[in-house]
Structures are given as C-alpha cells and as structure tokens.
Amino acid sequence: MPDYVIQAENITVRYGDFTAVNDISVSIEKGEIYGFLGPNGAGKTTTTKVLTTMMKPSAGTVTIGGHSSSANAREARQLVGVVQQHVAVDKDISVRENIICRAMLHKVPRKEIEFRMKELCDVIGLTPYMDRTVQELSGGWKRKLAIVCALMHNPSILFLDEPTAGLDTQSRHMLWDIIHVLNKRGTTIFLTTHYMDEAEALCDRVSIITHGVIHDTGTPRELCEKLGRFTVEYSSESGSKEYRFFDTRESAKEFYDTLPEGSAVVRGTHLEDVFLERTGRTNTKALEKALRI
Amino acid sequence: MMGIIEDIFRVALSDLYYLKRNILPLLATSMITPFLYLIAFGYGLGDGVTMGGVSYIAYMIPGVVALTTLTSSFTTISNKLMVQKRFYESFDEMMLCPISKASIILGKAVLGVIKGMLCAFILLGIGMFMTDDLQITPLLILMILLSCIVFALLGVAAGMIVSDIPRMNLFNSFVILPMTFLCGTMFSSDRLPFVIQQFIEALPLTQTSSLVRSCALGWDFPWLALVVLIGYGVLFYALAYWALRKSN
Numbered sequence: 082m083p084d085y086v087i088q089a090e091n092i093t094v095r096y097g098d099f100t101a102v103n104d105i106s107v108s109i110e111k112g113e114i115y116g117f118l119g120p121n122g123a124g125k126t127t128t129t130k131v132l133t134t135m136m137k138p139s140a141g142t143v144t145i146g147g148h149s150s151s152a153n154a155r156e157a158r159q160l161v162g163v164v165q166q167h168v169a170v171d172k173d174i175s176v177r178e179n180i181i182c183r184a185m186l187h188k189v190p191r192k193e194i195e196f197r198m199k200e201l202c203d204v205i206g207l208t209p210y211m212d213r214t215v216q217e218l219s220g221g222w223k224r225k226l227a228i229v230c231a232l233m234h235n236p237s238i239l240f241l242d243e244p245t246a247g248l249d250t251q252s253r254h255m256l257w258d259i260i261h262v263l264n265k266r267g268t269t270i271f272l273t274t275h276y277m278d279e280a281e282a283l284c285d286r287v288s289i290i291t292h293g294v295i296h297d298t299g300t301p302r303e304l305c306e307k308l309g310r311f312t313v314e315y316s317s318e319s320g321s322k323e324y325r326f327f328d329t330r331e332s333a334k335e336f337y338d339t340l341p342e343g344s345a346v347v348r349g350t351h352l353e354d355v356f357l358e359r360t361g362r363t364n365t366k367a368l369e370k371a372l373r374i
Numbered sequence: 375m376m377g378i379i380e381d382i383f384r385v386a387l388s389d390l391y392y393l394k395r396n397i398l399p400l401l402a403t404s405m406i407t408p409f410l411y412l413i414a415f416g417y418g419l420g421d422g423v424t425m426g427g428v429s430y431i432a433y434m435i436p437g438v439v440a441l442t443t444l445t446s447s448f449t450t451i452s453n454k455l456m457v458q459k460r461f462y463e464s465f466d467e468m469m470l471c472p473i474s475k476a477s478i479i480l481g482k483a484v485l486g487v488i489k490g491m492l493c494a495f496i497l498l499g500i501g502m503f504m505t506d507d508l509q510i511t512p513l514l515i516l517m518i519l520l521s522c523i524v525f526a527l528l529g530v531a532a533g534m535i536v537s538d539i540p541r542m543n544l545f546n547s548f549v550i551l552p553m554t555f556l557c558g559t560m561f562s563s564d565r566l567p568f569v570i571q572q573f574i575e576a577l578p579l580t581q582t583s584s585l586v587r588s589c590a591l592g593w594d595f596p597w598l599a600l601v602v603l604i605g606y607g608v609l610f611y612a613l614a615y616w617a618l619r620k621s622n
Contacts, residue, residue: 135470155472163470169463174391182388186471230467 084111086160086238086269087132092141094127094293101127102138103293109238114260114270116284118277118352120360124293125273126166129242132271133163146237159187162231166242168223172215176207176226179215180233187234194233201229205259221252228259238269245279257283277353287352291360305350312354313337315345324358326350378480381473385481388464389454393485404446404493408438409500415560416504425562428591432507436587437559439494439501443518443586444579447483447490447525448532448550455482455533456542469621479530479614486526487519494518498590507591514589517600521582524603527610528578534617558583578606 087109094102102124109115119125130136132143134150134157143150145157170179177198184194202208205225215223224244231239241260245253260283264270274280280287281301288298297304309326311333317323327333333347393400416431423430458465468478501508536542556563556570557579563571574580581599588596 133470135466158470158472161470163467165463165466167463169467171388171392171458171462171464174388174395178388178391182384182391183467185384185387186468186473188384188472 085109086111086146087144087271089128089132089143090141092128092131092138092143094124094131094136095139101293102131104141105290105293105295107132107288107295109269109271110286111237112264112267112269113285114264114272114283116280116287117271117273117290118275118280118287118356119273119290120275123291123360125290126242127293128290129163129240129271129273133161133240134158135163159234160237161240162234162236162238163240164224164227164231164242164244166246168215168220168227170215170223170226170230175212175214176218177211179226180230183230184233189234197233197235198229201232204262205229206255219252221248221255224248224252224256225259228256228263232263232268236268238271239263240271240273242273243275244272245274245276253279277351277356281352289356289359296359297355301352301355304355305352308350308355308358310350311347312350313340313345313347315340324354326354326358378474378477381477382481382484385468385473385478386484389482389485390488392454393488400450400489401492401496404442404450404489405496407445408442408493408497411438411441411560412497412500412504426591426593428507429505432505432591433587434560435497435501435505435508436590437583439497439518439590440521440579440582440586441554441557441559442493442497443490443521443582444525444550444553446493447486447522448529449546450489451483451486451526451529452533452536452542454485455530456536456539459533460538475615475618478618479527479611482530482533483523483526486529487522490522490525491519494522509590509592511589513595514586517582517585517589520600520603520607521586524578524582524607524610527607527614531610531613531617534614534621553577553579558587576602578603581606 085108087107089105089107092102092105093100105128107128117125117128127136131138132145134145134154137151146160148157148160150157171182180198181194184197189197199208202211205228207222207225207229210218210222215226218226245256248256257279260270260272272280272283284301286298286300287304289296297307299307309328311327311330313325313327313333313336315323325336327336330347337345337347412435416434419430425433455465498508498510502510532542532545536545556566556574557577558574559579563574563580566574581603584596584599585603588594
C-alpha cells in the first residue's frame with residue numbers, strides 16, 4: 082500500500098453558481114513529484130488552496146500527513162510549505178528579514194533560524210542577496226526567496242503553484258535544479274504548471290485538470306502511451322495542423338504514407354499532445370473568425 | 375498568555391522591520407498635518423480665545439493628539455494591510471501559519487499602536503512648549519494607548535473588509551475626514567445642530583477627545599466615554615475577526 086502524504090477525496094469548490102472544482106480526488110505519495118496540469122482557469126490554484134488549508138472546500142475531505150485539514154488545520158499546516166503563483170513576500174523589507182519573519186510565523190525555534198537560513202540560502206544561492214530589499218531582486222531571485230521562505234519550517238510537502246511562470250530560460254532551469262535537489266533531500270513536491278516540458282522533465286506522476294475536473298492521472302510515459310506512442314502531425318486541406326496517434330511506429334508510418342509528400346511528420350508523442358487532446362486544441366476556425374482573417 | 379503575546383510579536387515582526395526602515399518618513403508624514411493645525415488654529419486664533427476655562431491652544435492640543443491617534447493608527451494599518459493583501463499577497467501566507475486569528479488581528483494592530491503612540495508623544499512634547507496647562511500623567515498615557523489600540527483595530531477591520539483602494543479612499547473621505555473636524559478635536563461641538571451633535575457624541579473620536587482632554591487638563595474623568603471607547607474596541611475587533619473568518 083503506497084504511503085500517501087496527501088489524500089483529498091471528492092473535493093468540490095463552488096463560488097455561488099459557478100463550480101470551480103468538481104468532485105476531484107488526489108492522492109500524493111511520499112517523496113514523489115506530482116504535477117497538476119491544466120490551462121488557465123482550470124481549477125489548479127483553487128485545488129492548491131484547498132490542499133494547503135488556505136481554503137475550505139464546499140464538499141470533500143483533505144488529509145495531510147494523517148491530519149484532517151479541517152479538524153487539525155494547525156498540525157496539517159506545519160507539514161506544508163507553499164510557494165504561491167505570485168511571489169507572496171513583503172517587498173519593502175530585506176530578503177533576510179522576510180526569511181526570519183516567515184520562520185517566526187511557523188514557530189521555528191530562534192536558535193535554529195540562523196542555521197537553517199544559511200543552509201537553505203547556500204543551497205539555493207541567495208546568500209549574496211540577503212541584505213537587499215525584495216523589490217531590488219529580479220523575478221527569478223524573488224521566486225527563490227519564496228522557496229526559501231516556504232522551506233524554513235522544514236515541511237515534508239512543498240507546493241509550487243506555477244513557479245516558473247514569467248521567468249527566463251536560465252531561471253526556469255535553475256528552479257528545476259532546485260526542485261530536483263529538494264526532492265532528493267526527501268521533500269514531496271506538488272507542482273502546478275501549464276508548461277508541459279516542465280512537467281515532463283520534473284514529475285513522477287501528473288494529473289490533467291480542465292473545467293474543474295481531473296481527466297487523467299499517471300506517469301507522463303503512461304499518459305503518452307495511453308494516447309498512442311507515435312504521433313503523425315500533418316496539415317489538413319484547409320492548412321490547419323491535424324494530429325493522429327498510433328501505438329506502433331509501423332501503423333504511424335502506414336498512415337504517413339497515405340499523406341501528400343512533405344505535409345506530415347512522424348514523431349514520438351509528448352505530454353503536450355496528451356494535454357492538448359484532453360483540454361482541447363485551438364479552434365482554428367473560431368480563431369480566424371475572431372481575427373477576421 | 376505568554377504564547378499569545380509571542381504570537382502577536384511573530385505577526386508584528388515584518389511590520390516592525392518596515393517601521394525600522396522607514397521611521398523618519400512615516401513619522402514626518404503623520405506629523406505634518408497636526409503640526410499645521412497647531413500653527414494655523416493655535417497661533418492663528420491667538421491667546422485671546424479661551425474654551426472651557428483654558429487658553430484655546432491648551433484646549434486644542436489634547437484634541438489634536440486624539441486626532442493624531444486616529445489618523446496615525448488607522449491609516450498606517452489600513453494602508454499596510456491593503457498592500458499586503460492586494461499587492462504583496464503576503465497576508466495569505468500568514469493564514470497558512472499555525473497562528474490564531476486573534477493573534478493575527480492583534481499582531482497586525484501593533485504597527486498602528488506604536489506609530490500612533492510615537493506621534494502622540496511628539497505632539498505632547500511640542501505642546502509642552504506652547505502652553506503650561508498640560509499635565510502629562512500615567513492616566514493620560516494609558517488613554518492615548520487605549521485610543522491607539524481602538525483605532526488600529528479599526529484599521530485592521532477596514533483593511534480586511536474594504537476590497538480596494540478607491541473604496542478605502544471613500545471610507546477615508548466620508549468617515550475618517552468628517553470625524554477629524556467634527557468630533558470635538560479642535561472646537562467644541564456644543565454649537566452644532568442638536569441632531570448632528572447627538573450623532574457626533576456617539577463617534578469614537580469624540581470619546582477619545584473627551585478622555586485625552588480631561589486627563590491632560592485635569593478635568594473630571596469621563597467614565598462613560600471610557601466605556602463607550604472600550605465598546606468600540608470590542609466592536610472593531612469583532613469586525614476584523616468576522617472578516618478574517620470570511621476570507622478563509
């Protein structure tokens with residue numbers, strides 16, 4: 082039986098008549114990197130808020146490390162570190178002051194704060210920036226500060242809500258390295274993202290959510306195989322891109338050979354293909370109409 | 375009890391760092407308006423005017439001190455909380471920490487209380503040079519502290535309830551600004567129409583003016599004002615608590 086650190090069952094979140102999250106269940110194993118994928122407005126952030134005790138669901142139960150998020154919220158919170166989508170730190174005080182404040186709020190013993198701050202900042206590379214105010218830092222460094230703040234109380238689960246959104250390539254890869262290092266040190270990671278390459282590079286298991294409903298869960302490889310290991314990408318008569326998925330290279334090649342020369346390619350299926358098939362590709366006709374082409 | 379005090383300090387710490395970094399501009403901006411009131415009304419009206427048996431300047435200084443506790447404590451907290459909630463989003467992080475709602479509310483009020491007290495002391499210091507009628511007593515300091523706590527709690531409640539800056543400005547223009555002029559801070563409300571007078575009598579700044587003035591000038595202590603002001607403190611705390619629960 083897997084050792085689950087988070088178990089959410091039949092979670093529903095309603096805002097008036099609108100259902101943001103509809104009867105979803107999520108189980109996260111100890112030590113895994115779990116990806117929660119979905120387009121904008123799919124319900125990722127709302128689910129994250131429920132799983133981190135920031136929001137009470139309209140229905141359903143959440144257990145974090147064996148503690149109910151409603152009955153034992155304080156105990157559950159001690160196990161959780163959260164890096165929100167927007168870097169949620171005080172911008173008008175220094176990096177060091179922000180870290181100390183967060184540690185104090187999580188009741189880290191004072192004599193441990195200095196040691197832990199130094200250890201984490203050395204690992205993440207924040208040490209040279211300790212006395213700068215947050216508003217002096219670039220986006221990537223702000224994000225790293227948010228990660229250090231989230232880790233100060235030594236949580237066993239780290240939630241990262243779109244941690245690389247808006248960052249340049251170097252900063253994204255730096256954050257990926259940090260996520261790998263933290264995971265190797267034993268931290269379970271819950272990652273929401275809409276970058277499929279990120280999910281493919283980092284996650285042991287992913288779920289795809291759209292319109293508040295989970296459509297699929299599995300390892301990136303399993304999801305790709307479920308759709309078909311090989312993809313034929315070709316242009317239709319109207320000029321739009323079309324995709325067909327096949328279990329074997331031979332069947333993909335067979336279909337490829339029926340297409341006009343130079344109009345198609347055969348390639349391996351990516352998580353992005355799975356994501357787009359589950360969440361919907363661009364409606365080209367609607368787009369052309371909207372752009373009045 | 376020590377646990378609650380420690381938690382209040384934990385919540386207040388980021389605001390205290392902010393105060394340490396910005397103490398001069400924060401105090402200067404809070405002091406300029408009451409200082410101008412003292413110059414314009416105090417010296418402008420001159421020594422010839424008396425109110426309640428004392429010189430106008432002696433009458434006015436406790437009122438301006440009361441007024442400053444409102445503007446300093448309330449504005450600092452409501453603005454800071456608005457920024458932390460809407461722009462920095464750091465307030466949400468606090469909700470994830472194992473800290474009680476009571477400690478969050480009281481901890482957030484600390485910055486307003488400290489700033490209000492500092493401004494009040496500076497004004498009293500200036501007032502001592504302007505008149506000999508002021509009496510600085512422990513009771514006066516206690517009343518100023520109570521006033522700062524009540525208005526800081528109003529700031530926390532407003533910061534939690536009001537959703538954006540235009541609405542906060544609306545609250546400032548239609549609630550805080552009228553209180554500034556009408557609640558017996560610089561003039562007695564005796565000559566105002568009866569209905570307005572009754573309404574003004576019920577407002578918290580009127581109670582503060584009355585308490586601070588009575589203590590500073592050695593008048594009879596207005597016990598009813600003390601009870602009403604404590605009642606306002608409880609009301610503002612309850613409002614903040616309700617808003618905090620609702621936001622979760």
